[in-house]
Amino acid sequence: MTNIGTEEIYQLEKYYRVSLINSLIGYRALNLLGTSSADGITNLCLISSVFHLGANPPLIGLVLRPQREHNDTLKNIISTGQYTLNNVLPYWYMQAHQTSASYPSGVSEFDACGIKKQYIKDFKAPFVGQSTVRIGLEFKEVIDIEINGTSIVIGEVVHILAEDGLIGADGTIDHGKAETMTVAGLDTYYLPQPIGQLAYAKPGVEPHILKTDVEF
Template sequence: MEIEIGRMGRQEKYKLLIGCVVPRPIAWISSISAEGVINVAPFSFFNVACIDPMMISVSVGRKAGGVPKDTARNIRETGEFVVNMVDVYNVDLANQTSADYPSGISEAEAVGLTLVPAKTLKVPRIGESRIHFECKLHQALTFGEPAQADFLIGEVLHVQVADELYRDGKIDIETFAPVSRLAGHSYARIGEQFERPRPVYPAEHR
């Protein structure tokens, strides 16, 4: 099937992307408004952006009419946020915070999350998560005309990982038990794992 993007509506494009680009890691982002309200929300348009300096990226879709979501507005205003990783133990709480809470209402308070002070930021970590990336805003871009999404790149200032997850300089993936996003209401756990060593191009052919 050949799909002509120009003939597709927004919802059709959305379903195609989230159905094809899978699985997607979930950034459970905590941020704070200029008025001091703690906002928490999950986003699956999220990934690593650079190793050194360490940076991660997240795309936050806008509401109808091009209105920025609280997360994007907070990050633009304060310049900081925490990415708290989602796993099988906190995914239900993360999902609860995805509801469309009115601005000024703290999802953390409504859901009953444990907020833990960050090491380098005013924004707190989520205690129910076991991996945290404390970030300062490096760059913010707006996509679409009219605006459809805020693409945020954060420089990681500090990382906190639960002791039981970090072994020999690596994350123990089975103990971490991360959860990824699929399409619709579907999520996924880590299934069968396999390795494929990266091939080396023969030196004599260079």
């Protein structure tokens, strides 16, 4: 068994350490974060730090890296109060990956990477036209993390745009049918495979499958 301790971790070659630590927790949600400046200049970045915070009110959090001069994302979120999260699909995931490049401030990754913008009435931030699951959020709070200079952004879900047939009778989104991709590490992409949906867990009740998508 490999056992890498604290001292060894800090002695690892920089990019090896970054890849190792980023891939440790396995598959993560993958989204494109769409924003617009107050002047209407759009911005798009790939993000894998999105997490559920609660359903009432419907809150989603995400972590943004330390701000740099050319990074418009957090500035746009705060200035307009609106942003979008959009799933990534296999046939254009390389274009999505390219949005992580360090484009200069004021350059729209939508345009630079060939990704379609989609707007809805009375909502400033652009959605991704090629996505099958899109979320519109209103900015609620930012929490600065002193230990590494990152920020946690919390938003309330105000729009859910899903292609027909993706939301089940119980409200669950079928991300397999939606072709939603995941990521492990910085740049290795996966298509998740559904195994089965289990009944709500209760003490003294054995777990049982409500439905399964894979035969064992």
